[in-house]
Amino acid sequence: MTLLVDIRHRLGSFELEAGFESSGRLTALFGTSGSGKTSLVNLIAGLIRPMQGRILVDGRVLVDTAKRIFVPMHRRRIGYVFQDARLFPHMTVSQNLRYGRFFTPAGERYAELDAVVDLLGIGHLLDRRPSLLSGGEKQRVAIGRALIASPKLILMDEPLASLDDARKAEIMPYIERLRDEARIPIVYVSHSVAEVARLATDIVMLAGGKVSASGPAQDILRRLDLLPAEERHQGGSLLEMIVAEHDTAFGMSVLRSPAGEIRIFGHDALVGSRVRVRIRANDVMVATQPPEGLSALNVLSGKVSQVREGPGMLSDVTIDCGGQPVIARITSRSARMLDLKPGQSAFAVIKTVSFDPDSTTRGITI
Numbered sequence: 001m002t003l004l005v006d007i008r009h010r011l012g013s014f015e016l017e018a019g020f021e022s023s024g025r026l027t028a029l030f031g032t033s034g035s036g037k038t039s040l041v042n043l044i045a046g047l048i049r050p051m052q053g054r055i056l057v058d059g060r061v062l063v064d065t066a067k068r069i070f071v072p073m074h075r076r077r078i079g080y081v082f083q084d085a086r087l088f089p090h091m092t093v094s095q096n097l098r099y100g101r102f103f104t105p106a107g108e109r110y111a112e113l114d115a116v117v118d119l120l121g122i123g124h125l126l127d128r129r130p131s132l133l134s135g136g137e138k139q140r141v142a143i144g145r146a147l148i149a150s151p152k153l154i155l156m157d158e159p160l161a162s163l164d165d166a167r168k169a170e171i172m173p174y175i176e177r178l179r180d181e182a183r184i185p186i187v188y189v190s191h192s193v194a195e196v197a198r199l200a201t202d203i204v205m206l207a208g209g210k211v212s213a214s215g216p217a218q219d220i221l222r223r224l225d226l227l228p229a230e231e232r233h234q235g236g237s238l239l240e241m242i243v244a245e246h247d248t249a250f251g252m253s254v255l256r257s258p259a260g261e262i263r264i265f266g267h268d269a270l271v272g273s274r275v276r277v278r279i280r281a282n283d284v285m286v287a288t289q290p291p292e293g294l295s296a297l298n299v300l301s302g303k304v305s306q307v308r309e310g311p312g313m314l315s316d317v318t319i320d321c322g323g324q325p326v327i328a329r330i331t332s333r334s335a336r337m338l339d340l341k342p343g344q345s346a347f348a349v350i351k352t353v354s355f356d357p358d359s360t361t362r363g364i365t366i
């Protein structure tokens with residue numbers, strides 16, 4: 001699936017001028033409050049008609065102002081999951097789900113109710129009314145209702161924003177399953193780096209109504225300079241690794257990559273599976289010699305590929321570790337003292353405890 005957006009639109013004094021193309025399975029629209037994420041999603045959904053531009057899903061033209069084409073919302077075959085679940089309160093979960101397929105022509109229904117119920121783990125909720133569901137359960141049903149309509153694309157506008165951390169953790173694996181198993185592309189609005197790092201295959205960064213960057217999640221997240229200042233401490237690298245073994249004696253899992261091994265607190269992925277881990281730049285130190293007598297268990301070796309002076313006397317040092325960049329944010333003073341230069345051998349030292357379980361995902365193909 002390819003989503004192509006190239007639009008210009010004005011909302012009051014706000015100018016939205018956004019162009020991007022994504023073939024990702026989960027494309028995150030990421031940006032601070034007021035950057036235009038919801039407006040962009042509403043344009044894709046057909047809730048807003050742009051003043052100028054084109055929107056295509058898999059080559060199908062949904063909007064082309066030059067050709068006066070505007071496919072109305074109900075004909076777009078796009079599912080929309082909002083921040084609040086918006087379920088019908090007088091209907092049971094089962095009735096809410098079935099309502100989703102009502103508008104889809106019989107010949108175009110591919111989603112089976114049983115498969116959707118199974119995917120989202122909501123079988124035990126079918127006879128309940130929404131008032132008896134938790135926030136996370138409501139959102140799972142809302143996602144199910146969107147899926148049952150057999151959409152060609154699903155839009156999710158901050159679907160976790162109204163949930164507490166426990167509910168977020170409960171629903172994340174279902175969104176991952178949807179991304180990995182359902183084969184329906186997702187456009188996902190978020191302003192949380194942690195959420196985006198875990199879920200996104202691709203990222204479109206919005207700032208002031210314009211696309212400031214777009215591309216594969218790994219590439220975008222390591223550009224710390226692109227992240228909003230308040231989220232910069234969350235930026236870093238996404239590494240793909242293989243689960244090598246589980247060290248049950250210490251409750252740890254060993255992950256392997258060409259640049260070395262790292263240990264994280266027990267991960268439930270099977271040995272041999274691919275996982276993606278996020279390493280925040282703030283949690284990485286740089287050594288120019290192999291470190292010895294260190295309590296940190298995780299040392300990856302590589303070569304410095306870039307030293308970029310950032311704001312606040314801090315420098316971002318990128319170390320190419322077997323083809324995967326690891327970024328360390330250190331003081332500019334340390335960078336000078338170590339005399340770090342591109343091409344030089346270096347070691348990224350990562351404290352085990354710095355791995356955030358939220359950012360350790362199941363294996364996904366990127």
Ligand SMILES: Nc1ncnc2c1ncn2[C@@H]1O[C@H](COP(=O)(O)OP(=O)(O)OP(=O)(O)O)[C@@H](O)[C@H]1O
Nearest residue numbers: 011012013014032033034035036037038039040191
């Ligand atoms: N109908 C409208 N009329 C005038 N201005 C609008 C309208 N809709 C949105 N805006 C403005 O457009 C800008 C972008 O809004 P939008 O809701 O798309 O941002 P967002 O990135 O989704 O923000 P948030 O994360 O807070 O939801 C904001 O400044 C908002 O006030």
